[in-house]
Amino acid sequence: MISALGYASKNAHSHLHRWEFERDDPKANEVVIDVLFCGVCHSDIHQVKNEWGNSVYPCLPGHEIVGRVSRIGAQVSRYKEGDLVGVGCMIDSCRQCDACRSGEQNYCQGPNSWLATYNGPMKPAKEAGQNMYGRDNTFGGYSNVVVVPEDFVLRIPEGLDPAAAAPILCAGVTTFSPMRHWEVKAGDKVGVVGLGGLGHMALKLAKALGAKVTVFTSTKEKIKEAKTLGADEAYLEDDEKALEPLEASFDFIISTIPQKHDVNPFIALLKHDRTLAIVGALEEMKGVNNMDTAMLRRSVAGSLIGSIDETQEVLDFCAQHQVAPEIEIIDIKDINDAMKKVEKGEVRFRYVIDMATLS
Amino acid sequence: MISALGYASKNAHSHLHRWEFERDDPKANEVVIDVLFCGVCHSDIHQVKNEWGNSVYPCLPGHEIVGRVSRIGAQVSRYKEGDLVGVGCMIDSCRQCDACRSGEQNYCQGPNSWLATYNGPMKPAKEAGQNMYGRDNTFGGYSNVVVVPEDFVLRIPEGLDPAAAAPILCAGVTTFSPMRHWEVKAGDKVGVVGLGGLGHMALKLAKALGAKVTVFTSTKEKIKEAKTLGADEAYLEDDEKALEPLEASFDFIISTIPQKHDVNPFIALLKHDRTLAIVGALEEMKGVNNMDTAMLRRSVAGSLIGSIDETQEVLDFCAQHQVAPEIEIIDIKDINDAMKKVEKGEVRFRYVIDMATLS
Numbered sequence: 001m002i003s004a005l006g007y008a009s010k011n012a013h014s015h016l017h018r019w020e021f022e023r024d025d026p027k028a029n030e031v032v033i034d035v036l037f038c039g040v041c042h043s044d045i046h047q048v049k050n051e052w053g054n055s056v057y058p059c060l061p062g063h064e065i066v067g068r069v070s071r072i073g074a075q076v077s078r079y080k081e082g083d084l085v086g087v088g089c090m091i092d093s094c095r096q097c098d099a100c101r102s103g104e105q106n107y108c109q110g111p112n113s114w115l116a117t118y119n120g121p122m123k124p125a126k127e128a129g130q131n132m133y134g135r136d137n138t139f140g141g142y143s144n145v146v147v148v149p150e151d152f153v154l155r156i157p158e159g160l161d162p163a164a165a166a167p168i169l170c171a172g173v174t175t176f177s178p179m180r181h182w183e184v185k186a187g188d189k190v191g192v193v194g195l196g197g198l199g200h201m202a203l204k205l206a207k208a209l210g211a212k213v214t215v216f217t218s219t220k221e222k223i224k225e226a227k228t229l230g231a232d233e234a235y236l237e238d239d240e241k242a243l244e245p246l247e248a249s250f251d252f253i254i255s256t257i258p259q260k261h262d263v264n265p266f267i268a269l270l271k272h273d274r275t276l277a278i279v280g281a282l283e284e285m286k287g288v289n290n291m292d293t294a295m296l297r298r299s300v301a302g303s304l305i306g307s308i309d310e311t312q313e314v315l316d317f318c319a320q321h322q323v324a325p326e327i328e329i330i331d332i333k334d335i336n337d338a339m340k341k342v343e344k345g346e347v348r349f350r351y352v353i354d355m356a357t358l359s
Numbered sequence: 360m361i362s363a364l365g366y367a368s369k370n371a372h373s374h375l376h377r378w379e380f381e382r383d384d385p386k387a388n389e390v391v392i393d394v395l396f397c398g399v400c401h402s403d404i405h406q407v408k409n410e411w412g413n414s415v416y417p418c419l420p421g422h423e424i425v426g427r428v429s430r431i432g433a434q435v436s437r438y439k440e441g442d443l444v445g446v447g448c449m450i451d452s453c454r455q456c457d458a459c460r461s462g463e464q465n466y467c468q469g470p471n472s473w474l475a476t477y478n479g480p481m482k483p484a485k486e487a488g489q490n491m492y493g494r495d496n497t498f499g500g501y502s503n504v505v506v507v508p509e510d511f512v513l514r515i516p517e518g519l520d521p522a523a524a525a526p527i528l529c530a531g532v533t534t535f536s537p538m539r540h541w542e543v544k545a546g547d548k549v550g551v552v553g554l555g556g557l558g559h560m561a562l563k564l565a566k567a568l569g570a571k572v573t574v575f576t577s578t579k580e581k582i583k584e585a586k587t588l589g590a591d592e593a594y595l596e597d598d599e600k601a602l603e604p605l606e607a608s609f610d611f612i613i614s615t616i617p618q619k620h621d622v623n624p625f626i627a628l629l630k631h632d633r634t635l636a637i638v639g640a641l642e643e644m645k646g647v648n649n650m651d652t653a654m655l656r657r658s659v660a661g662s663l664i665g666s667i668d669e670t671q672e673v674l675d676f677c678a679q680h681q682v683a684p685e686i687e688i689i690d691i692k693d694i695n696d697a698m699k700k701v702e703k704g705e706v707r708f709r710y711v712i713d714m715a716t717l718s
Contacts, residue, residue, distance in 0.1 A: 052650070099631055107631050107655055109607060122654075181656070248468060260646075272458055272466045275658065282653055284646045287619075291411070291641045294661030295481075296466050297540070299634065301659070302652030 001025060002032065005358060006143025007335055008060035012050035015336045018358075019058060021139065023147050031079050031150050032071035033087065038141035039064025039166040039327075040351040042197060042258040042280075045339050047119050052282060056120050062141030063089040063117040064166040064352075066156060076150045084162060086154040086315065087146060088169035089305045090114045092133060105152075106177075106305045117141065117148075142332065144358055154312050157319040167197060167325040167350040168318050169311060175202035175254060176314040177306030178277040179209060184252050186210025191253035193237070193266055195222045195229075197342075198256035198280055200349040201325055203229055205314070208321040214246070216266065219345060229326070243269065248296060256280040263300060264289050272296040277303045325350050331357040360384060361391065364717060365502030366694055367419035371409035374695045378417060380498065382506050390438050390509050391430035392446065397500035398423025398525040398686075399710040401556060401617040401639075404698050406478050411641060415479050421500030422448040422476040423525040423711075425515060435509045443521060445513040445674065446505060447528035448664045449473045451492060463666045464511075465536075476500065476507075501691065503717055513671050516678040526556060526684040526709040527677050528670060534561035534613060535673040536665030537636040538568060543611050545569025550612035552596065552625055554581045554588075556701075557615035557639055559708040560684055562588055564673070567680040573605070575625065578704060588685070602628065607655060615639040622659060623648050631655040636662045684709050690716040 002023040007016040026032050044061035046052055065087040069079050079085060093100050094110020108114040113122035115133045118140030125131040140146075156165050175198055184190055190211040192202045199215070206213045207230045215226035215234040226234035235242045243265060250269045253276040255261070260283055267276055267288065278285065278300065288300055306314070318324065326349040330338050338351045361382045366375040385391050403420035405411055424446040428438050438444060452459050453469020467473040472481035474492045477499030484490040499505075515524050534557055543549055549570040551561045558574070565572045566589045574585035574593040585593035594601045602624060609628045612635040614620070619642055626635055626647065637644065637659065647659055665673070677683065685708040689697050697710045 104631075109631065109655075113654075264643075272463075272468065278649045278653065282650045284623075284648045287643045287646045288659070289643045290637045290661045292661070293659075294637065294641055294663040295472075296468075297660060297662050299658040299660040300647070300652075301656060302649045302654070303656050304653040 002145060002147065004143050004145050006060045006139060007332055008058040008139070008142070009048045011057050012055065016048065016142070019060065023139070023145060026071060026073040026147050028073040028075040029149050029151070030073045030147050031069050031076055031085070031153050033065070033067040033085055033146050033148060033153070034070045035065055035067040035141055035144055035146060035355045037066045037163045037166045037355060038062040038353045039170065040335070040338055040342060040353065041170050042342055045343060048339070054119070054124065056124070056137045059119060060139040060142055061118050062143070063087070064169045064171070065117070065141035065146060066162045066166045067146070078150050079153060084156040086156050086165060086169045087117060087141065087148050087152065088154065088173060088311050089117055090308070091117050091138065091148045091152045094132065103309050104307045106307050142335065142353065144355060152308060154308070154315055157316050159319040160315065161324060163329055163352050163354070164324040164327050165315065166352050167201065167327065168315055170305065171197045171201045171325065171350060172205065172314045172318065173306035173311045174198055174279050175256065176205050176317070177310045178254060178279060178303040179206060179252065180310065181303065182252050182275050182277065184209050184211055188212070188251040189214070189249055191216060191250045191266060191269060193253065193255040194257040194280060195226055196256060196258065196345060197347070197350045200229055202254050202256055203231055204323045208317065208323050225348070237265065248272070250274065254279060259283065260285055262286040264292060267292045267298055267300065270296065270298045273298070275299040275301050277301045279303050327352045329354050333357065361504060361506065363502055363504050365419045365498060366691055367417040367498070367501070368407045370416050371414065375407065375501070378419065382498070382504060385430060385432040385506050387432040387434040388508050388510070389432045389506050390428050390435055390444070390512050392424070392426040392444055392505050392507060392512070393429045394424055394426040394500055394503055394505060394714045396425045396522045396525045396714060397421040397712045398529065399694070399697055399701060399712065400529050401701055404702060407698070413478070413483065415483070415496045418478060419498040419501055420477050421502070422446070423528045423530070424476070424500035424505060425521045425525045426505070437509050438512060443515040445515050445524060445528045446476060446500065446507050446511065447513065447532060447670050448476055449667070450476050450497065450507045450511045453491065462668050465664045465666050501694065501712065503714060511667060513667070513674055516675050518678040519674065520683060522688055522711050522713070523683040523686050524674065525711050526560065526686065527674055529664065530556045530560040530684065530709065531564065531673045531677065532665035532670045533557055533638050534615065535564050535676070536669045537613060537638060537662040538565060538611065539669065540662065541611050541634050541636065543568050543570055547571070547610040548573070548608055550575060550609045550625060550628060552612065552614040553616040553639060554578070554585055555615060555617065555704060556706070556709045559588055561613050561615055562590055563682045567676065567682050584707070596624065607631070609633065613638060618642065619644055621645040623651060626651045626657055626659065629655065629657045632657070634658040634660050636660045638662050686711045688713050692716065
């Protein structure tokens with residue numbers, strides 16, 4: 001066993017507290033990683049507070065992990081001690097279903113779906129009737145050490161700042177994957193709804209792909225910030241006058257708002273046959289008006305993080321195009337305050353915990 | 360001018376009444392058609408009652424029209440007197456936008472969108488600020504004669520019963536077009552939600568395409584009727600026990616329910632990366648749970664009727680595969696009763712007005 005230290009919550013109403021626990025020794029295919037940095041994702045808050053109803057406790061969040069390999073299992077071939085590596089939202093999948101075999105582990109249809117970096121299998125035993133992973137809970141990156149199968153470990157390319165690389169592992173790939181899937185290309189007009197952790201990455205990645213990017217935000221100050229970050233245009237979400245002339249002009253729109261919201265005003269902005277992808281909210285949305293979708297055969301889709309290959313691709317893409325999240329490095333003792341600020345939309349744009357502050 | 364006779368309503372609260380009116384003489388590119396049969400579509404009721412808020416009065420419905428050419432304009436080349444022809448939901452479009460030029464007139468993005476067979480331009484002048492068609496209202500097929508540009512006239516192939524051909528012009532193409540667009544093929548598992556005018560055509564067409572078809576209905580008696588019509592399986596929509604094992608097994612689902620409803624139970628039945636198309640309801644739907652869409656990158660789309668080419672294709676396809684709507688021929692004097700029965704879901708499965716009863 002490996003002695004580990006982290007910050008976890010005991011239940012849905014508890015703050016995160018320092019917690020000593022143990023991790024299993026690495027199996028032959030696993031890598032032990034000393035955590036250097038971990039991003040604070042809005043979904044960490046949803047799960048700490050059990051807002052999706054699927055949380056298991058203790059809940060030790062964190063799935064934007066950057067660290068150094070400190071030990072490897074006997075059969076590990078891709079990583080060696082000292083390598084700078086990353087871990088995102090998944091640490092295992094069934095490896096046998098169609099999705100896994102085609103390299104889309106994030107859509108694993110095994111009995112328990114994929115194994116989340118924290119909070120256990122996506123389909124827990126009580127729902128699936130079995131548990132192929134042999135554990136109901138997993139503990140994430142708000143800790144000093146993680147143990148992960150090498151197939152789910154990413155390489156942090158040279159040229160990426162290790163702290164700034166962390167949010168790419170969730171916020172980056174979550175926005176990059178749908179832009180790849182719906183084939184965003186140079187010259188396309190892309191809309192980004194919401195300018196938080198995910199939204200600001202969507203903006204930067206779409207710009208790096210050569211798209212013209214329009215940001216829609218609920219926060220007046222973020223209009224200017226969007227433009228500073230590279231947006232071609234930025235509007236308040238409810239500015240009907242500004243939105244009207246944009247009708248039917250977008251090739252792709254990504255909604256990154258992390259809770260229930262109304263996508264109807266943005267559906268009207270899509271061209272014929274185009275898609276609005278919702279990546280921020282995993283809950284029931286406001287109803288879509290099918291007059292707007294049907295009139296131009298538009299689609300509203302969901303998209304969930306990205307595959308391991310896509311995660312490596314977006315890391316490499318960010319290094320190549322000098323794309324980096326806007327981060328603020330925090331002490332882990334300030335995590336509860338930081339979470340409150342994330343909820344209030346006060347972070348600019350991602351908190352990253354410096355794990356050296358955990359001791 | 361051509362003296363015409365039809366059944367129209369004066370306002371949203373009026374029944375349909377016999378109405379004498381005049382149609383313009385045919386322009387050089389137009390065809391005069393003596394109406395033989397006209398189908399009764401649920402959307403006729405929505406528009407007579409102004410349930411979509413876009414009705415203009417008098418409202419003379421009918422967009423599933425079969426008739427004989429009685430006269431042609433000087434430049435008409437594709438049709439001659441005596442031809443058996445059909446007219447669907449559209450009688451003109453801008454002919455200049457990208458959609459029109461690619462043959463998808465049903466997604467016309469001209470200033471007024473397409474010109475509906477009745478109820479005028481899809482985007483009326485009060486919304487568009489102009490009217491390229493020069494008329495705010497049009498009068499449909501619940502009448503003895505229509506005048507239509509030849510490009511929007513369909514050929515009724517030999518081997519199709521003229522009365523049964525009528526519903527193919529809306530119910531047929533509305534369900535066929537999305538099955539073509541989302542590439543339904545032999546062996547696919549297709550779900551049909553709702554077994555009315557559209558639903559029973561979706562079932563027959565999907566079967567003719569070689570798919571395995573499951574029908575979901577709210578009406579117990581329709582379980583048996585679905586199987587009689589060729590469904591491989593049929594379930595009550597709210598039979599959770601029956602639906603659970605079907606999770607993530609469908610290649611395509613089409614929802615034909617003509618009013619606001621909940622598609623969440625059916626989204627869960629879609630495979631990874633597949634689409635549920637809503638064709639029956641043109642209004643705000645119940646909210647979609649993005650947990651279900653995101654988990655397998657599923658899409659919810661709208662689809663609106665079909666193009667002129669697709670309408671001809673589905674007519675020819677029906678003749679070739681011996682697909683015919685289940686119809687009940689009615690006297691036009693019974694139209695108000697018939698509409699009530701359509702609203703109550705009592706029709707099996709499409710009323711078709713015999714226009715010889717209009718005199």
